[in-house]
Every structure is written in structure tokens, then in C-alpha cells.
Amino acid sequence: MLNILLKNYYMKRLSLLAILVLISSSLYAQEYFDKYWTKCSSDTAFYFVTLDKTGGNSHHIKMKYNRKFSKEYLIYKTDDFRNGECTRFRKNGDTVMHIFYKDAKRNGLFRIWKERGHLYKKAFMKDDFEDGITEYYFPNSKISARYVMEKGKVIESNFWNEDGSELDDVRLANIRPKFQGKDENAFIRWVATRLIYPPDCARLNIEGTVLLSFKITAKGYLRDVTAIKSPHFQLEAEAIRVVESSPAWTPAVLHNQVSEITVVFPVIFKKRGI
Known part of the structure; x- marks a missing residue:
């Protein structure tokens, strides 16, 4: 008798678990996209999207680089991934990037943060190109560089040191790394x-x-x-x-x-x- 009761109990638990899995699957489905937000197979996907069907419109997205999933993730706030607002986060939840898309291209204000909430870059995008004023900031929030951009090309540039003084030799503003003093x-x-x-x-x-x-x-x-x-x-x-x-x-x-x-x-x- 005890064995029958235990069997019935575990069968009910398994049935309940199966129902919960089905509910969860219906609320959070997965879709796959390439770099241009065109649907594709999981084998060729760059974006792996967990769709939120609860009505919250907060879709969780992982990216795949060099055959490995990134530690960072995206939250998309619209159902149309080619048009909308996107925020990128580190594994610990810190914000990395905030961007707007139009027709799968970056458009509008584009911002990048480094560790501990340091706003590193602020730019304006037009059809995937920087267009307008692009600025970079030191961890103390002072500006380090300002570029006037036109369709992704630098028209004018100015640089400052961390103490706020202007950089005299602009050739020192961008230097490739050196190995034992050489290239x-x-x-x-x-x-x-x-x-x-x-x-x-x-x-x-x-x-x-x-x-x-x-x-x-x-x-x-x-x-x-x-x-x-x-x-x-x-x-x-x-x-x-x-x-x-x-x-x-x-x-x-x-x-x-x-x-x-x-x-x-x-x-x-x-x-x-x-």
C-alpha cells in the first residue's frame, strides 16, 4: 500500500514538473539571428535571443564570438530587433553600452561605460557611422578627446590630459602597443x-x-x-x-x-x- 502511495505521489510531482516546463517554454522561446538581425539557424547565429512573451518586452540576448558565448548579454526593449533600444551588460550586471537601432543600423546617441560606472565614450550615430561630436572621458569624468566626425571620418580632433590641460603633441594621443620597444x-x-x-x-x-x-x-x-x-x-x-x-x-x-x-x-x- 505504501509503495502505491509513493508511486502516485512521484507521478503527480513529475506531471506538475512537466506542466511547469511547458509553461516556461511558452513564455520564453528562443530565436536565432545573424549580425544583421536576419533570422537564421542556431549553427550560423551570432545573436541567441530568449524572447519574453509575458508582455514585458525585455528580451535577453547572448552573443557568440569565436565559437564561444560571450560573458556579456543584451536586453532589447522592443519586439522588432532591427528597430529599437538596446542595452548591453557585463556578467555582473554593470552597464557596458546603450544604443538605438533603425533598420538594423546604429542611429542616435551611443554610449559606452567601463568598470565602476565610468562613462568612457559618447557619440552620435547615423546609419552605422559616427556623425557629429564624439567624446571620450577619463575615469575622473574629464574629457580626453573630442572628434568632429562626418560619415565615420575624423574632420577635426582635440585632446586633453587628465588634469584638464590641452595635449601639446597630438601624435601622442593614439599609439599602437610596442613589444620590447618595437612594433x-x-x-x-x-x-x-x-x-x-x-x-x-x-x-x-x-x-x-x-x-x-x-x-x-x-x-x-x-x-x-x-x-x-x-x-x-x-x-x-x-x-x-x-x-x-x-x-x-x-x-x-x-x-x-x-x-x-x-x-x-x-x-x-x-x-x-x-
């Missing part, structure tokens, strides 16, 4: 001399280019080294190993601020003369 070609040579060709790949005559992405932080350190594409997983692992062992760089300067920058970097494997 990125010096890093290509540094990596090439330290690569150890994976024996299995050498035996199978597997060659090619591993395309890596990594960030050079404002302190000059490398982080988030990942492969964008690779001819073989062993070549990928070796390229990442060597690049991750890099000494510190001289960091980039962007808009008169020492800044983190993302670099796309090729590591070439050839059996002769690597």
Missing part, C-alpha cells in the same frame, strides 16, 4: 623562435596558420589568448603556449588614454624555416 613584427619573430613543432603534426605534414586573438591590458600584460581558427588542435595549443609566455608590452594609447586593446595575431607553422 608587432618584433613579436612575430619572438614567437617564431620559441615554437616547438608538434611531432604528430610534423609527421603528418600538417602546416598552416593559427589565428589568435588576445588582449594587451593597460598594464601591458597579455590575457584572454584564444584561437579564432587553426589547422590542428596541437598547433593551436603550441601557439597559445608561446604567446601566453610573452613578457609585458608597452600598452597602447587610445584617445589620449592608456588603454587595453585587442590584437588579432597570426602564428605560422611551416615544417621548413618556421
Whole structure:
């Protein structure tokens, strides 16, 4: 008798759980879009949208970069993703970006925040191009750069230091990162001399280019080294190993601020003369 009662109890629990799953699925369905907000399959999708069908019009969106989901997410406040208001958030809930779209293109006020609520950039967009005044700000809220833009091109620029004084030499406002005092070609040579060709790949005559992405932080350190594409997983692992062992760089300067920058970097494997 007890076994029958327990069986009936668990059957009811399972039925209730199934009903809840069905209700949840009907309230929050998923759709897939490419970078231009055209519906597509999950295999080719850039945006993964969890649709809110509760009437709140607050759709949760994840993005996929280099075969991996981003830690950041978007909240879209309209049903039409090609037209509307979009806010991007970090994993911890801090705001990263706020933008308006019209016909799948950025239009209107565009703002970017860095850590701890630091408003970093404010621009005006027209059909995906910066058009008008674009400004960048230091963490103390003072302006570091102002550009007059026309269809994405710089017409005029001015730069300021963190104390509010104007930058005398504008050539110092935007500088690429340097490796041991030299350009990125010096890093290509540094990596090439330290690569150890994976024996299995050498035996199978597997060659090619591993395309890596990594960030050079404002302190000059490398982080988030990942492969964008690779001819073989062993070549990928070796390229990442060597690049991750890099000494510190001289960091980039962007808009008169020492800044983190993302670099796309090729590591070439050839059996002769690597």
C-alpha cells in the first residue's frame, strides 16, 4: 500500500514538473539571428535571443564570438530587433553600452561605460557611422578627446590630459602597443623562435596558420589568448603556449588614454624555416 502511495505521489510531482516546463517554454522561446538581425539557424547565429512573451518586452540576448558565448548579454526593449533600444551588460550586471537601432543600423546617441560606472565614450550615430561630436572621458569624468566626425571620418580632433590641460603633441594621443620597444613584427619573430613543432603534426605534414586573438591590458600584460581558427588542435595549443609566455608590452594609447586593446595575431607553422 505504501509503495502505491509513493508511486502516485512521484507521478503527480513529475506531471506538475512537466506542466511547469511547458509553461516556461511558452513564455520564453528562443530565436536565432545573424549580425544583421536576419533570422537564421542556431549553427550560423551570432545573436541567441530568449524572447519574453509575458508582455514585458525585455528580451535577453547572448552573443557568440569565436565559437564561444560571450560573458556579456543584451536586453532589447522592443519586439522588432532591427528597430529599437538596446542595452548591453557585463556578467555582473554593470552597464557596458546603450544604443538605438533603425533598420538594423546604429542611429542616435551611443554610449559606452567601463568598470565602476565610468562613462568612457559618447557619440552620435547615423546609419552605422559616427556623425557629429564624439567624446571620450577619463575615469575622473574629464574629457580626453573630442572628434568632429562626418560619415565615420575624423574632420577635426582635440585632446586633453587628465588634469584638464590641452595635449601639446597630438601624435601622442593614439599609439599602437610596442613589444620590447618595437612594433608587432618584433613579436612575430619572438614567437617564431620559441615554437616547438608538434611531432604528430610534423609527421603528418600538417602546416598552416593559427589565428589568435588576445588582449594587451593597460598594464601591458597579455590575457584572454584564444584561437579564432587553426589547422590542428596541437598547433593551436603550441601557439597559445608561446604567446601566453610573452613578457609585458608597452600598452597602447587610445584617445589620449592608456588603454587595453585587442590584437588579432597570426602564428605560422611551416615544417621548413618556421
